[in-house]
Amino acid sequence: MxxxxxxxxxYPKGGxxxxxFNLSQYLEDQGHEIEYFGMEDDKNIxxxxxxxxxxxxxFKGSALTKVTYPFKCxxxxxxxxxxxxxxxxxxxxxxxxxxYNFQITPSILYEIKKHNVPVxxxxxxxxxxxxxxxxxxxxxxxxxxxxxGGKFYHCIKEKCIDNSFAKSFIGTLESYLYRTLGTYNLxxxxxxxxxxxxxxxxxxxxxxxxxxxIVLHNFIDKISDAKALxxxxxxxxxxxxxxxxxxxxxxxxxxxxxxxxxxxxGQGDVDIRWEDLRNAEYVGFKTGDELNTLISQALASVCxxxxxxxxxxxxxxxQMLGTPVIGADNGGIPELIEHExxxxxxxxxxxxxxxxxxxxxxxxxxxxxxxxxxxxxxxxKFTIESYYIELMKIYDQAIKKHERVG
Numbered sequence: 001m002x003x004x005x006x007x008x009x010x011y012p013k014g015g016x017x018x019x020x021f022n023l024s025q026y027l028e029d030q031g032h033e034i035e036y037f038g039m040e041d042d043k044n045i046x047x048x049x050x051x052x053x054x055x056x057x058x059f060k061g062s063a064l065t066k067v068t069y070p071f072k073c074x075x076x077x078x079x080x081x082x083x084x085x086x087x088x089x090x091x092x093x094x095x096x097x098x099x100y101n102f103q104i105t106p107s108i109l110y111e112i113k114k115h116n117v118p119v120x121x122x123x124x125x126x127x128x129x130x131x132x133x134x135x136x137x138x139x140x141x142x143x144x145x146x147x148x149g150g151k152f153y154h155c156i157k158e159k160c161i162d163n164s165f166a167k168s169f170i171g172t173l174e175s176y177l178y179r180t181l182g183t184y185n186l187x188x189x190x191x192x193x194x195x196x197x198x199x200x201x202x203x204x205x206x207x208x209x210x211x212x213x214i215v216l217h218n219f220i221d222k223i224s225d226a227k228a229l230x231x232x233x234x235x236x237x238x239x240x241x242x243x244x245x246x247x248x249x250x251x252x253x254x255x256x257x258x259x260x261x262x263x264x265x266g267q268g269d270v271d272i273r274w275e276d277l278r279n280a281e282y283v284g285f286k287t288g289d290e291l292n293t294l295i296s297q298a299l300a301s302v303c304x305x306x307x308x309x310x311x312x313x314x315x316x317x318x319q320m321l322g323t324p325v326i327g328a329d330n331g332g333i334p335e336l337i338e339h340e341x342x343x344x345x346x347x348x349x350x351x352x353x354x355x356x357x358x359x360x361x362x363x364x365x366x367x368x369x370x371x372x373x374x375x376x377x378x379x380x381k382f383t384i385e386s387y388y389i390e391l392m393k394i395y396d397q398a399i400k401k402h403e404r405v406g
Contacts, residue, residue, distance in 0.1 A: 001395070002033045004092035004117075006083075008103040010036055010053070011043035015313050016098050016124040021046075022221060023391075026384050035090050037083055039103055050089055052082045057103045074174045076105040083108050087115045094395050097121040097187070101133070102170075106178050109186040118398035122191040123213075125310065128184060129204035131155040131171035134244075136307040139163055141243045143307060149205040152176055184208065188398040191391075193218050193311035194332030200308065214394055217335070218311045219387035220320040223379045229296060229322045229372065234261040234281075235358060236298035236323070238291065239314050241268030246304030246328060252351035253304075253358060254280050260362050265294060296321040299368055300361055303327040306348055311336065319343075320379045324371035326357050342374040 007020050024034050024046075035048040039056050047053070057072060072078075095117050100108065112119050127133040131152050137144040137160060146154035152175040154160075161167040178184060190213040192198040198213045241247050247270045254262050254277055262280040274282035286294060295301060301318040303309070308331035315325050315336045327333040329345040337343040344361060346353040361368060 001094065002035075002090060002092045003027060003395075004035050004037060004048075004086065004090055004095045005098070006037045006095060006100055006104065006108070007098040008039050008100055009041070010038040010046050011041060012045070016122075018313065019122070019124075019218060020098050022384070023219075023387075026388060030388065035086070035092070037086050037104075048086050048090060050086060052086050054079045054082060054104055072105075073102045073170050074105060074177060075107045076103075077107070079104045080107050080111045083111050084115075087111065087117065092117055094398060095119040099124055099127075101127055101174065105174075106183050109183055113186050116402060118188050118395070118402045119186070120189050120191065120394060120398055121187050123193070123197060123201075123310075126197065126201060126204070126308070128208075129201055129206050131168070131175045132160040134307065135200075135204075136244050138244070141306075145204065147175075147204070150176075150179055152179075179207070182207075187212070188401055189214055189394050191216050191394065194335055196308070196332040196335065197310050216387065216390050216394075217382060218313060218316060219384040220316050220379055220382050221384050223320050223376055223383070224296060224322045231299055231368075232297045234263045234298055235362065236263045236265065236295060236301045237304075238265035238286070238295060238301065239303075241266050241270045241272070243270060244305065244307040246306045246349070247272065249306065249349055249351050249354060250302060250304045251277070253355040256351065256355040257358060257362075260358065263294060263298065265291065292317075292321060295323055298323050299365075300324050300326055300343075300358070300371075302354070302358070303333060304346075304348075304354060305331065305333065307331070309333050316379070316382060319375040320382070322372045322376050324361065324368065324375055326354065326361065338374075338378070342371050342378055 005020060005024055009017055028034050036046040037048060038053055040053045041056055095112050097119060125133040126135050130147055132155060135144060137158060152172045155168045155172045159165055159168050161171050192213050192215050195215050198215055237250055239245055251272060258279050260279060264274060264280055264282045265286050267285045274280055295318055301323050303312060303315055303325055305328050311332045315327060318325050325337055325343040327337045327345055328348040330348045334345060337345055339345045344357045346357045
């Protein structure tokens with residue numbers, strides 16, 4: 001099968017790119033032919049046979065002052081034109097879209113439709129119902145659902161996007177335009193990595209056929225051997241250091257647990273003096289085998305997010321390495337943690353509850369060992385092999401749908 005993968009960034013940047021590259025590599029290993037379409041960038045590690053991509057468009061900085069820039073962020077004639085040549089050259093059996101708004105733009109959906117190619121999109125965020133794609137107000141550090149029912153003007157009122165009126169105006173205009181045109185109906189099927197996200201989209205007033213959104217949790221690429229695990233005496237947090245990730249709550253919990261060692265891994269914009277916390281060691285940003293070793297050796301990991309997580313890879317990565325997770329009871333997190341079986345859930349934003357859950361697990365090593373075994377057993381359901389089987393069913397549905405309509 002020839003599969004055209006579309007994403008704004010074609011280099012390792014975040015969770016959606018990690019998902020895209022891992023999945024695409026596996027698809028190639030299974031004999032499928034993969035090409036990519038995205039933005040031009042010196043950091044790109046994949047391309048297409050024509051090396052045709054959209055000029056790099058940044059949604060930051062002074063470019064917003066240019067007269068034509070806002071229009072390019074909403075509808076890109078360049079993206080349609082270049083994608084047309086890629087479609088004609090590669091002749092894909094299906095197109096798989098990831099993130100594309102503001103740079104490639106939904107204009108490409110009309111070109112794909114024109115060529116009658118089936119299209120599937122993986123939803124990495126609530127972009128379909130939120131101009132900022134986050135359902136979170138960074139100025140107030142709180143979950144925001146004011147755009148419910150298509151009332152996207154709240155994005156402008158709150159200056160949701162980077163506290164910028166111009167960016168928020170562009171995001172609002174884009175949301176109104178494509179909702180009014182029904183553009184997102186052009187996508188045959190959506191893959192939602194969590195039941196929560198699918199339910200939240202319709203709760204927010206999404207006007208799509210519910211059967212178009214199929215829940216399929218993210219995958220992991222390996223499972224540790226319980227007998228080979230060597231645990232050390234610490235609890236780990238790894239990920240972005242930002243307010244929506246619950247870092248302040250974690251710090252308050254750490255202060256209540258002076259006898260429990262913590263390891264903090266990551267980087268971000270939260271200004272915290274980790275050296276003032278005698279029981280917390282900050283080691284900065286880590287990746288690859290080094291990060292996996294730190295995770296696998298931890299007694300437990302913490303996911304204290306205060307915003308709506310979708311299907312956080314940090315939880316799956318922790319569990320596949322035999323490390324139980326103590327997570328906030330919100331968003332898609334409860335779908336990945338079975339409370340009091342392979343991890344614990346706590347009340348979001350409640351540092352006292354988090355500290356209590358950490359202590360209860362830290363002081364019961366027999367329970368920790370059982371949770372570790374349960375994590376590894378559960379991860380057998382999240383293998384990339386299982387994901388591939390379900391993905392092929394979705395691809396097949398989309399292709400047959402187009403065959404029926406000619």
